[in-house]
Each structure stands twice: as structure tokens, then as C-alpha cells.
Amino acid sequence: MCNLYKARSSAEEIARLFGAHPDPAAQIAVEKDYVAPGKPGYVVREQDNQRILSAMSWGFPFQGRPVTNVRNYSSPFWKSALTNPSRRCLVPVTEFQEWSVEPMPDTGKKKPFWFRVPSQPIFAFAGIWRPTEGVPVYSFLTCGYEGDPAAHAVGAIHPKACPVILHPEDYDRWLHADVDDALSLACAYPSQLMAIGNG
Template sequence: MCGRFAVTATPEEVAELFGLLELEGFPERYNIAPTQPILIVMAGEKQKPGSNVPERRALLARWGLIPGWVKDPKEFPLLINARAESAIGKASFRAAMRHRRVLVPASGFYEWHRPPKESGEKSQAYWIRPKRGGIVAFAGLMETWSSADGSEVDTAAILTTSANTAIARIHDRMPVVIEPEDFARWLDCRTQEPREVEDLMRPASDDYFEAIPISDKVNKVINVGPDIQEPVAAVLPEAKSEAKGKKGGGQMSLF
């Protein structure tokens, strides 16, 4: 799954990668948590000048998708992730998969390796970022939920898939990554049916991300500074096993 992530790129860098004509400024965010506003990118209504490709626009959405048919969000589970394997046919995500596919800019995400309780080992948090640096685009879904009084809120979820070999040592799920050359196809909900973009919902290559062990500061949403990404001494589960063997044992704002 993906339960926390970060966006530390500048607005200019985000605008350039996603081809945005306009993007308001925003601060670096090191510990984005569910129900908070997140930046999403979607296809616009207008065409780019001299092209048949739609313009792209950015907006803020609540992280936690609410399908349009939900009457009371308080009685509905918080959907921060959608499983890529079942999103096309699942009632909660079917309409968004067909009509409202989006991209979620990120600098990386956090994941926890949680060993069995009987092992006596503590959970270990990891900051997982692209090895090459820069921005990564997670596949996302968006829904606008309307309340009985007519107010609306844009909501979103991040698609996840089975982890690649490198991430599987930490967790069995990871966010779906959309490469820049596939942005247009993923965002094109007019001509691209969900089944036609199903091939994009695959694990990233094993060498795409690097996992950096960090402290448990990230566990608390009140910790929002860059210090939560500082490395600590730790080893990945497989490496640890090998070592033992050798030894014998309203209007939202990002501010």
C-alpha cells in the first residue's frame, strides 16, 4: 500500500514534467498523510494549441476517495489506495477508472517493514525514492463527491500493485508508477478504455527505487520537516537474514 508520501520538488519542476501551463506555488511537504489535500494532475477540457492533446491542469483533492453514490462519508471506509488488479471492476473505483484517471506527483513514498510479532523485531520505516532522483508520477483516481447541501469535495486515491523484487523485501505492495511517455495515454479517458491502459498498472522495474531506512518520526503526522528522511542504521530483511547465516544464526490549501 501507500500510506504516506512526500513532494519536495519545486512548482516549476512539477509544471515542467507534467506539461502544466499554470501551477500555483506550494511548499515542500515531507509527510503527506491520508485525508490531507494532495496535488493531482488531470486532462483538461481544452486542447493544447496546435495539438489534439488535451491541456493538463492541476488541482487539490482530499486523499481518500469517496464514490459519488456514497450518502454519508462517515459511514464509508477511507479509500486512500485502489488495487490495480481489481479497480476496473470494483464498484468504488469503476467510474473513476473509466472517466477520471489522474496522476499524483511525488518525490517518493514511505513504507514499513513489519516483521511477525513472534520475531520480537521492531518495525522499520523506509523512505523510498527514485534512484535517479526527480519526480515520480503515481497512477491515481479522482471523484467529486456532493453532499446533500450541494457542497462538493474533490477526492482521490493512489493505485497500487504487487511489489517488485526490491520492494517486496519491505512490503508486498507498491504504488503504480506511470512513466512520462505514458502520461497522455493514462490521462486520456475519452478514447482509452480502462482495459486499454491495464498494461500500465504494473510494478516499476527493480532498479527504479532505492529504499533508505529512517527513524519512526514519520509515524507521527505532526513531524513534517526534512529530518524525517535522515538515514538510520538498518538493513533490509533479506540482507539481515544473510548476515545471520554467516554468523550461524472547503477551499483546501497545501500550507
């Protein structure tokens, strides 16, 4: 489960890359270059047939805690947002973190691994969002692996799930398609297009 990621780029650069306009109704600012649960991050959504760059809080609230990753697509908790294209969004990312499942033999502690897409300095997770009485919130999809998780770059570290990274040519499809077509994009990004670093 991804609970930390980075967006090391300015709002202006993210807006330019995604062809988005700043959200005039944004109520919070993204002050750090990393995002943790319950903290603000950028999302790109559509409104009135144009892309808008908004700042929202990461995680749908549930029992006092932010739920950051969408895993069960059929759950009523997520379904209303998934089935409504206007509630889908792109989550700009430069790197994301997964912890090793087992502690390292030399330290006895789990090790953080950082994943990026070298061909895309800023890539996007498939996200959903919803308005709240305060600041709007967002989360992003995760998925399993085809075949042996250990054969995938992320699965070798975190075998349960991987964030859904979209190819740029699929951004519009995620934002506009019917739910079945949109969810067909929920698959593990090709390992050969990813790199692992120390953050």
C-alpha cells in the same frame, strides 16, 4: 499499502515538469512536503485538452475514512473512475514509504522504508479522482508482483502490493487510453530503477 509519501517540490516546478497549468478552481493549498491520508496533495489531470495541476484530498471517502489505495480494479467503488479517462490523474511523488511487515529484532518496532526513482526526482503514481460536494478527492493504484514478491525492492518489504509508478512515456496513455489498455500499465516498477533510503 502506501499511506505516506512526499512531494518535495514547489507547485511551480511540478507544473513545469508535467506541462500543466495551475487549477483556477483549486480550493485547498498543499502546505507540507509530505502527504498523509485525508490531507491535500497535488494531482495532474486533463481538462479541455490541457493538463491542470490541482490540489485535492487524498482518499475516496468510505464509512468516514479515506481509502487511499486502489487494489480491486473491478470493484464498483473504483470502476466508474477507472473507466472514465477524464477521472484519471497523475500523482506527483518524490518518495513513498512502506513499513516492514515484521518488527525489527533490536527495537520490536516496524521500520519505515522510503523508495525513490533516482532518474526521476519527481515521478508519478497512476491515480484516479472524483469531484465531491466539498474538495475533490483522489487515490492511486497499487498492484501485485510478477513471481516472488521478495525478489522486488518493494515486495521484499511489503509483499502484498506496490504503488503503480508510471514511466513518463506512459503518462498520456494513462490519461487517455481505454480502460483495458490503461490498466495494462498497472504493474510493479522495475526494481533496478528504484532506490531505498531512510527518508
